[in-house]
Amino acid sequence: xxxxxxxxxxxxxxxxxxxxxxxxxxxxxxxxxxxxxxxxxxxxxxxxxxxxxxxxxxxxxxxxxxxxxxxxxxxxxxxxxxxxxxxxxxxxxxxxxx
Numbered sequence: 026x027x028x029x030x031x032x033x034x035x036x037x038x039x040x041x042x043x044x045x046x047x048x049x050x051x052x053x054x055x056x057x058x059x060x061x062x063x064x065x066x067x068x069x070x071x072x073x074x075x076x077x078x079x080x081x082x083x084x085x086x087x088x089x090x091x092x093x094x095x096x097x098x099x100x101x102x103x104x105x106x107x108x109x110x111x112x113x114x115x116x117x118x119x120x121x122x123x
Contacts, residue, residue, distance in 0.1 A: 058084060 058081075065077040 062077055062081045065073065
């Protein structure tokens with residue numbers, strides 16, 4: 026069984042990086058963070074529970090903020106491409122008449 030696992034791991038390495046591996050790592054990290062928060066909540070008195078919930082809220086808010094920043098950047102890039110297309114279209118329309 027150990028040889029089979031080693032062979033499969035070697036084949037995966039030979040295939041190159043798995044595009045989903047980064048997502049899996051993020052999900053694993055989030056799972057670990059959630060388990061930590063759950064553990065703190067189970068062990069903590071009421072005030073500590075509030076602090077743990079607040080800490081978890083800050084973590085999730087930070088992740089949402091990063092997502093919004095990525096979305097805004099993508100929107101800026103789209104707007105720039107659209108402006109370039111409009112500009113080239115206007116140039117094409119003005120060009121042949123001259």
